């Protein structure tokens with residue numbers, strides 16, 4: 182598979198694209214996805230206004246149905262066409278592909294294909310919501326703005342929504358979240374979104390996402406070049422909102438609750454300084470030795486709140502948490518870790534279908550030692566340099582009951598790509614894990 186595209190003259194104003202897919206015996210759905218992403222990007226460059234894919238001619242893929250292949254094809258063709266333009270003086274109309282058509286051979290394929298198309302459209306809409314939020318700069322999306330956006334989405338799709346302001350956070354004892362917000366002039370927010378509220382017979386899934394609208398590092402200030410893209414540090418919260426939107430639109434038979442702890446992380450005369458000790462929502466005290474390890478602080482309070490008040494069947498958290506994850510996996514996929522091996526295996530399998538990659542990292546007990554503080558219950562960074570992603574995950578784990586199945590997604594590399602080398606998306610926000618986790622919830626074994 183050489184990823185070459187040949188264009189051949191067909192009729193005036195019509196081109197046919199031929200894409201080499203390799204040996205039929207080695208055909209995987211992911212290869213079709215990659216080929217169509219290339220085709221779409223190429224058509225975009227050529228400013229071709231419409232694209233038609235004859236799906237039946239490509240044959241079968243592993244055990245996937247026409248519905249699934251259509252969904253994959255539409256996502257692959259449409260997701261790469263995304264452009265973020267609200268801040269351009271002249272918001273040029275999309276000069277590239279405007280319509281995508283999928284052609285099939287039989288009436289049966291058409292019925293199935295339409296279902297796949299509808300699902301792909303929902304997925305693409307939620308991905309674009311997430312990409313727009315993550316790409317929006319901090320001066321246009323501060324904590325109250327993101328909370329308002331979440332309220333708007335909730336209203337539109339029928340989710341129950343609750344927003345805590347500083348007053349409620351103080352009353353509830355969100356000491357770690359408030360410590361991160363302490364240096365800021367902008368108040369924090371904590372958003373709770375609920376689907377199928379009050380339906381006790383359903384399994385409860387809690388989704389928690391890190392919402393740092395801008396991360397300067399706080400008093401442990403980041404160097405300038407590491408700060409450039411830190412508007413993306415709320416990608417976890419945006420991911421939760423995107424998944425919640427999809428869950429509501431599909432009306433899944435699950436009780437799903439999304440949590441978005443939101444603040445920026447700024448240095449100032451009143452900011453938390455290294456060495457400060459704070460009391461978390463759960464009661465455990467934290468010695469904050471590096472104010473740039475702030476994501477795990479706001480998540481500590483958020484996961485503890487979710488766990489204690491909602492007793493989830495499964496708790497998942499999403500965060501652009503560690504640079505170590507970017508070192509380990511680059512921008513191609515997310516690191517996952519947790520205590521629910523069966524669900525993580527399912528996610529890995531679904532990542533082959535969605536092309537939304539995850540790779541499991543360990544939670545070895547050796548690392549936990551490093552999170553112990555001499556004078557508090559925990560320190561927010563390890564004592565050594567290695568295994569930063571695992572230690573970040575294990576810090577969050579300290580705030581969840583050992584009885585609650587839990588999975589942590591470190592999307593530090595995959596949520597926002599700085600170079601256009603990634604084949605799947607244009608540079609910037611990617612909505613990593615949104616399609617994967619939505620697919621996972623759709624496939625949840627409902628009783």
Ligand SMILES: [Zn+2]
Pocket residue numbers: 396398446472473474475476
């Ligand atoms: Zn940070």
